[in-house]
Amino acid sequence: MSPELFFQYLVAGITYGAVYAVVAIGFNIIYNSTGIINFAQGEFVMLGGMIAITFAQWLPLFWAISAAVAITMLIGALMELCCIRWLRNPGILQMLIITIGVSILLREAALHIWGEGIRSLPYFYGDAITAWTFGPVRLSPQVIWVLLACGCIVLALQAFFNRSALGREMRACAVNRTAASLCGIKTHNMVTLSFVLSAGMGAMAGCMISPITYTQYDSGASLALKGFTAAIIGGLGNSMAAVAAGLLLGILEAFSITVVPLAFQDAVAVTLLLLILFIKPHGLFGSSEAARLKAF
Amino acid sequence: MLTIKNLESGYAQLRVLKNISLHVRPGEIVTIIGANGAGKTTLVHVVAGLLRPWHGELLFQGEDITHTSPEAMATLGCVLVPEGRQVFASMNVEDNLLLGGTTLRRARGTAAVREEMENQYVRFPVLAERRKQLAGTLSGGEQQMLAMARALMARPRLVMMDEPSTGLAPLIVQEIFTIIAQLRAEGNTVLLIEQNAKAALEVADRGYVLETGKIILQGKASELLANNDVQRAYLGREQIG
Numbered sequence: 001m002s003p004e005l006f007f008q009y010l011v012a013g014i015t016y017g018a019v020y021a022v023v024a025i026g027f028n029i030i031y032n033s034t035g036i037i038n039f040a041q042g043e044f045v046m047l048g049g050m051i052a053i054t055f056a057q058w059l060p061l062f063w064a065i066s067a068a069v070a071i072t073m074l075i076g077a078l079m080e081l082c083c084i085r086w087l088r089n090p091g092i093l094q095m096l097i098i099t100i101g102v103s104i105l106l107r108e109a110a111l112h113i114w115g116e117g118i119r120s121l122p123y124f125y126g127d128a129i130t131a132w133t134f135g136p137v138r139l140s141p142q143v144i145w146v147l148l149a150c151g152c153i154v155l156a157l158q159a160f161f162n163r164s165a166l167g168r169e170m171r172a173c174a175v176n177r178t179a180a181s182l183c184g185i186k187t188h189n190m191v192t193l194s195f196v197l198s199a200g201m202g203a204m205a206g207c208m209i210s211p212i213t214y215t216q217y218d219s220g221a222s223l224a225l226k227g228f229t230a231a232i233i234g235g236l237g238n239s240m241a242a243v244a245a246g247l248l249l250g251i252l253e254a255f256s257i258t259v260v261p262l263a264f265q266d267a268v269a270v271t272l273l274l275l276i277l278f279i280k281p282h283g284l285f286g287s288s289e290a291a292r293l294k295a296f
Numbered sequence: 297m298l299t300i301k302n303l304e305s306g307y308a309q310l311r312v313l314k315n316i317s318l319h320v321r322p323g324e325i326v327t328i329i330g331a332n333g334a335g336k337t338t339l340v341h342v343v344a345g346l347l348r349p350w351h352g353e354l355l356f357q358g359e360d361i362t363h364t365s366p367e368a369m370a371t372l373g374c375v376l377v378p379e380g381r382q383v384f385a386s387m388n389v390e391d392n393l394l395l396g397g398t399t400l401r402r403a404r405g406t407a408a409v410r411e412e413m414e415n416q417y418v419r420f421p422v423l424a425e426r427r428k429q430l431a432g433t434l435s436g437g438e439q440q441m442l443a444m445a446r447a448l449m450a451r452p453r454l455v456m457m458d459e460p461s462t463g464l465a466p467l468i469v470q471e472i473f474t475i476i477a478q479l480r481a482e483g484n485t486v487l488l489i490e491q492n493a494k495a496a497l498e499v500a501d502r503g504y505v506l507e508t509g510k511i512i513l514q515g516k517a518s519e520l521l522a523n524n525d526v527q528r529a530y531l532g533r534e535q536i537g
Contacts, residue, residue, distance in 0.1 A: 165394070165401060172384050172395045179382040182344060184370030184399035184450065 001258065007137040009254045015143045015212070016226075017250020018150035022205040023227025024234065024242035025157065026198035032174035032237050033194035036095045040079065040103035041202055042224025043110075047072045048203025049215035050110055053119045061124060069203045075106075076199025080192045103220075110217040121210040128211075146208045153204060154243055157197075161239075170194065174237070222266060226253075229273040235283025245284065297322045297454055297485050298343065298374070303352035305342045312338045314509040316352070320454065320487050325480050327488040327496040327517065329530055330506035336489045337379055339506070340456045343487075344376040345369040357453065371399045373453035377460060379489075381443040385432030389423055392431050392442055396449030409449070416445040419475070437468035444475065455479065456487040461495065473499050493530035497521045505530070 023045060030038040052068035059067065083098045084090065123130070125141040132139050161167040172180040173190040181187050205223070206215065213219070230249050234241030249269060256268045276283065298320040306312035312335045320326045330336050341347040343354060345366040354361045356374055364372070384392050393416060397409035417424035420441045426434060431442055440460055447455055457476070461469040469492065477499050479486055490496035497503055497517045505513035505526060513520065520526050 165398075165406075168387075168391055168395060169398065171387060171391075175384045175386055176382055178346065178366075179378065179384065180395070181346075181366040182370060182376050182378060182382075183395050183446065184367050184402075185395070186367050 004136045009258070010251060011137060011139060011143060013251030013254030014247055015146050015250070016209075016253065017230075017247035018147055019205045019209045019223070019246075020226045020230045020249055021243040021246025022150050022153055022201050022208075023223055024230035024246050025154070025239045026201045026205075027227055027231040028234075028237055028239045028242055029194045029198040029201075031231070033170065033191045034084070034095060036092055036099065037228065038195075038198065039096070039099040039224070040106060041198065041227060042220030042222075043103045043106040044072050044076060044199045044202030044220070045206035045209075045223045045227075046110060046215060046217065046220035047075060047106065048206030049121065049210040049219070050114055050119070050206075050217070051203070052207045053121050053210065053215060054114075056121060061122065064121075065204075065207045068207055069200050072203035072206075073196045073200040076195040076197075077192055079199075080195040084191065084195075085188060107218055107220065114217055116217065118214045118216045119210075120214040121207060123211045140212075142211050146212075149204065149208050153201060154240075157201075157239065166193070225266075225273075226269050229269045229276075232273055233276050233284055235285050238283065238285060241283065241285035297357060298487065299353075299355040300343070301353040301355075303339075303342065303354065304350045305338060305347055305352075306350065307338075307347075311350075312509050313342070316506075316509075316511055318504055318511065318514070320485060322453075322485050323480065323483055324501040325476065325486045325488060325499060327490055327500035327503045328506055329490055329493040329496055329503060329520075329526075331530075332491070333508075334506040335509040336506055337458055340376055340458050340487070340489055343369075343374065343456060346376075370450060370452075371402070373399075373450070375447040375450050375452040375455055377443045377447045377455065377457040379458040379462070381436075381439045383431040383434075383439050383442050383446070386430060388428050388430055389434070389442060390427045392446050393423075393449050396446030399450045412449055412451060416448060419448075419478075420445050437464050437471070440464060440468075440472060441475075444472075448479075452484075454485045454487060456489070458489045459491060460488075461490065461492045469495065493526070494521075497526075 023041060026041050026044065027037060030036065048068050051071050052064045055064035055067050079102050083102060084095060087094065123142050124145045130141055132141060161171055169180070169185045170190050170193060172183065172185060173187050177187050226249060230246035231242050233249060234245035249272065252272065253265055253268050256265060300316055300318050303313055303316040304311065316339065328336050328339065338347065342349050345364050345368065349362055356372060359372070361369065361372070384395065393413050394409060397412055400412060401409045422438055423442060423445055426438065431439065434442060444460070460472050464472065473495050476486060476488065488496055488500060497520055500517040502515065503517045503520045504511050505520065513523065513526065
């Protein structure tokens, strides 16, 4: 492999990987507050893209994306308020099935509203063939946008969880919900907030990636699968490990086409997911000891 | 301060508490002693709002709290130091304390929380040494102190403590009870749940003896300490003569 090609694959892998990481963090935020995997996470990604594309017809790109993120956050909040909150002591299985139901509902609603057509947001800067050359690498400006946006999201989230009182309260709910409620923290609101945050992150990821991969009513599923794989590889609930895992998955996927045909690219994630679940179910960066600590 | 009238509660089909009535006056330490499974923890869980009462009435400072949520109870100034400490294990000592100050922050702002945290560090110097340490890595005694400090961060009117001495070395137990006595000296009100009946009655003003969900004895702590039945059942002393 020539060095040019190597860097080209690497950059592509990092770009996709960054998006997977953001989706994976979305999974983790909800997992931490409720103990479930939100199967509608992929639909948040799709909705973000679709709504932004619709608004982009009338609004400048920045405002279209902001509106899309805000509306998806609202949908996330509604999902929790309507489907999860009123349940008394919901079981894990019950909540899982609810999220699957909501995901089907959102997908079908999207099909109804936007049809089957494949759409995409315009490139944030330049167009599909604009490229900046850095030595051996040619970069699409969109790649820079994706990396910048994902980096900002991760840093902002890190600051939110570690510095702000609200973030601290959310972490407390994840660690020990009973103790959190005894401290006067409104745990129900923290769960709603986790849905809002993770919907917003999904929507953001959906907007960033839309110019490169296009958006369709059912495009959430594959991104959700990749994000889920990244979340599992990193160890469920561990947001920062998900970043490393997402990048790893993206890079592996990008390089896989040198070994297997392009059509098998999606199989890479599934294979990796199964391998991890068989060999190291706590994730590459999680220890079983830490998982036990969490349970208490 | 706290009045419980004819309380009944339990889990699913199991009735644990049967017709419980008790009260706690401001500034006193009241202890509830009893064996494992007598319903002591169930009782404080009902007061803290973690468990719903089936029947009966609960009043806190004259306000009806029969159907109040745990977070609302904390806001009212009634806090529980739960059994088994329940510190936020993967967070550091300082974060645990700041979280305990959630209701204080809502009422008085961040500065008041910082100030209260310094008060707790004075009360529990060992916590000040371990500010940045994860709560899960503290020793049992230190975790108990952290759980107490976290509850006190709310500047509560009533502190309920569920078995603070469980699983701790005798020296630490003594220290914990010294702190409880000190809390009363500062004007706090404490409801103390204990299996360690002797230590609890020695520090308390009044006591209730709970057996299989019923209050079978009540009175001044000194009287209970001297009571033959209490001595035989809970203090491990054989009756002479």
